[in-house]
Structure formats: C-alpha cells, structure tokens
Amino acid sequence: MSGARRVMVSGATTPGGAALVRALLEEPSIELVLALGLEEAGSAAVATALPGAERRLVYEQVDLRRPRALRRLLFGRARALEISAVVHSALHRSARDGGRGVHDLNVESMREFLHLLERHPTISRLVVRSYAEVYRLVQDRPSIVDEEHPLDLRPEAPQWVRDRVEADLTACSAMGQGRLKVIVLRCAECLAPGSGSQLYDYLQSRVCMRPLGFDPMMNLLSIEDQCAAIVSALRYGGQGIFNIPGADTLPLSRLIARFGRVEVPVPAPLLGPLYRLRSATIGADFRYDLNYWRFHFSGVLDGARARERLGYSPQHPLRFPR
C-alpha cells in the first residue's frame, strides 16, 4: 500500500468495522491499526470483533459524541502512534432511535473530526464511509445513480436520512479547504447482520410485503467489497466523492426469493400501517417510510468514478441462502 500506513478506524466493533480492521491487518504495508469502539477494552464484544494477539492492533475505547474525548484521543494517543489516516464509519445503526444523542454521533462527531483533523500534525487523510441512502430516488431521475445525483434534502425526511445526508455534506464541504484530504465513499447497502441494514431486517420476516406494481432494481454490497473499497481509498492520493456499488444488482422480488422468503405484493398505501404495526409488535428495525422511494424506483449506483480513480470494482457477491 503506497498510501496511509498507520490507520485509525472508528466503529471498529461493528461487523463492518471489525471486517475492515482484519482486512487492514492483512495488508503487509499497514504498520498499525488504531481501532475505536464504545465498548471497554477487554470486553467480550471487543474480543469477539477484533483479532486478539495482533501486535499491530491497538484498541481504544472512546465515545465520539464527546468532543473532549475525541480531542484527547486525536492529540494524545493518535499523535503518539503517528496515525496518518482515519476511516470514519461510526454511525448509529438502529432506525428506531432518534434525537440529540443519535445526531451527535452521526453528525456532530463528523464535524468535530473535521475541525480537529484540520490542524492535526500527523493525520492528513480522512475516509468517510457514507451511504447510498443519501440519494433521492424519484420517478424522473436516473435509475443509474452517479455522484451528481440529487441528495435527499426533503425537510420531511426522517432523521435517519437527514443525519446521513448532513454528515455526508459536512465531509464534502471540507474538501479542498485545507491540507486534510477527504474521501467520501457512498456505499451501496451492505446486507449484513448488525450493520444497520434496513433490507437485512426487512428480509428477516418469513413474509415480505412490497408495493404492488413496483419491483425496483437494488444494488447490494458485501462486507468484503466494502473493505476493499476503503482500502483502495486509503491508497488513493487524491480526494473526492465516490459511489461504491456492490456485485449484486437484482429486483426486490428476486432478492426476497433469494432469501427464501415469501413475497406478497400489497397496495402501497397499506404498507406503511402494516410495517408500523410489525415494528410496534415485534420491535423490528425496518421502517417503510425510510424505504418508501427505493421500494418504488430503482437506484443502482454507478461505480465508474471509483473504478477509474480508486481502481475499485466489486468482486465479492453476497452469499444468498438460495
């Protein structure tokens, strides 16, 4: 790897973060990974997520919602370890939660990172793991979504979406403003447990309802490809916004079938109340209002820019039950 050699990873105890830490440790050129998580060092969660006897791995417990803790980390341990790049992937995963605390983690921590990294003596690169959900899908917009596609800035959008858009735009606004190089990766939905995937939760039902008369195309990303994209971004010398598509592009109906679920097309106006009822009774995370547009209109990420500049193209399809 010609780019960063000492990397700090936030959200390292999530499935995606842990997979990234392992992928980075497999890179011989990576000298050290500083993994950040909310859990205590030595806890079962950390022991399960991260490799144990790895000398190149350092774990640090930190609450990114607290600016003082973040400052202490960046100008203390990160500086002492000569960290040169940060991968920021910490984000609140459950769509049922909201409010100030969630916003602080999703957006304010990003703002604080940018503020502090701008004058950090060793860190010169920030890779932000953003989301395809920031794009607005509507009937008269392309179903092939490139980086110039309109963002979902509707005032009535749920906090889950608004936070993601705000965090993404906050990172984008720092590009070219100083010495810090910012790379924003707008990743397709990573269909994995514990990753905050709405579709994953949706597919846990034996019966999956979808809007009658609509069967949009979806693009899905595997954790392996997500890691590969981030590793490519760490090698890249420039900055910019990149769509990160996955290897699987298929209609919603086919996705439901590949998961061995029964699909039931239902008139669209009934789906909201039915899924609210499901959420209220079994506590499911899936919210139809978050997925309304993409359950009607296709949104397949165009990965041309990432292919040309980062050298990334998806190589790892998902392992479907069927």
Next chain:
Amino acid sequence: MTEQEQGREHARWSGPRGLPEVWRRQIARAGLRDAGHGFDPLGASREGLARGVMAARFFYERYFRVLSQGHAHLPATGPAILASNHGGMLPFDAMMIALDVLRHSSPPRFVRPILDHFVPALPLVNTFFTRAGAIGGSRGNVRYALEGGEMLLIFPEGTRGIGKLFWERYRLQEWRVGHVELAIRYGAPIVPVAVIGAEEQWPQIARLPAPRALGFPYVPIPALPLPLPVRYHIYYGEPIAVQRRFQPSEADDLGVVEAAAAEVKEAVAGLVARGLAEREGIFD
C-alpha cells in the same frame, strides 16, 4: 465469463413456454448486460423481453401485420439512436419498432425505448416495460445505455406526438433536439425511422387536462373504443453519422445540435412521405 461462454449460455436459454423458436433464438442471442442475476442494471431481463414479445406478438404478426424495410441501415453493433415519428394514443409504435428490430436485425439487437417521465410512476406498467427493455427518459439512464453500446428508440415529438389529434396525423410536431445532443456526445449514429399506420390506429378527437394525481400529461378522448387493425409499415432510413461529423464537445453547441436535429426531422418526414405515397390504403 468470456463472450464465447456467454454465447453458449444464451443459446441454452429456453424462454417461456409458447414462445416460437424464431423469437426464442433472437432473444437468446440479443445482447443483454447481465449484472449477475439475469437482469441488467436498468432492469431488463431476457424473460421480461420474452414476456413483452409474447404480449405484443399478436399485434405485430396478426393485428397490425407489420411490414418493414431498410433493416440494412440498422447498425450491427455499437451505440445507436432510432429517431421516429410518434402517434396513436398508446405507444404501439414503440412496441412494433422494438419487435421489428429484434426480429430482423442480425446479430439481434435489443432496442431500449425511452419512456416518458410519468411512466415509471405507473404501477405494473413500469415493471412490464422496464423488464422488456424500456428505460426512464433521464439523462443518466440514457448515458449509461449509450456508453454500453446499446440501441435507443427516441420519439423526438414526445407526448405531443402521441397526443396528436386525428387531423394532425403525420404532421411532425415540435422536434426536440436531445437525441442529437446525445448522439454527438456519446458517438452514436441516428437512424431515422418512419412508422406508417400508427397515427391512424386509434383516432383521437380531443385531449383533456388530467388531474395531477393521475400522473398523465392529459386524458385522451378516442373516437373508437379499440384501435383499428391498420397495417403498419416501418421504414429505416440511412444512418445520419453525426458522431463522425462532430466532436463530442460540440454537443453543447446549440447551433450544431439544432441544425442536425432539423436534418433528422427532414429525413423522418421524407420517409413518412414515401411511406404514405407507397401504401395503398390504411389496412393494406
């Protein structure tokens, strides 16, 4: 998968029951950029195309009894834009052109008709058309298709064309220029196409404003409850090689684009005039 392997894979494709061999073979050999699950990223699939063919075949073979000429002008490979006159209240003309190109091109080509902006919001209709190869008429989708070497079908008259009243038939309406801009930018020749018959198939006597909630641009008032079994004649003209005459950067030159669009319109009008002169009656 190599191209040879893909070819063998496609040859094995059996298609739905009841699909005649001549169509099955053409669909099996038509190029589709399979994104891994039998669908291309724009949502088309071989099965969807086969369903489209099965639904439209009756109209192509029996009802409108399509006759066509000029297939040699269809580019065998690479991006291309078919620009045609439009009419008939419902887009049977798009279906007939798509079927005709699939049936008569060699190697068979999968035509991507461009849908009007309101169509993707129509339940069932949008999925049926998308699976059969139609694409939403947005710049991003069209760019993706042309960069992938696909053949698009564009009606530069748009909804003004299909909404023509009976006494306006075969009079080309305002001719939009987007198809020329795309052709120059993405290096595609434009094949002028004339469809004779479509503009008499379902005489329309009025257009009423549509409520916004319906999503339609207008409500058509037909003179008849069903389309007439007119005979379709499709003419493919000599390709207009705008991609050779202009640099991609000239796609932003309004003068160039408007002049080339006028040339395409004139070519289509010429083919329409020829078709009207050659036919003996609307049912022959």
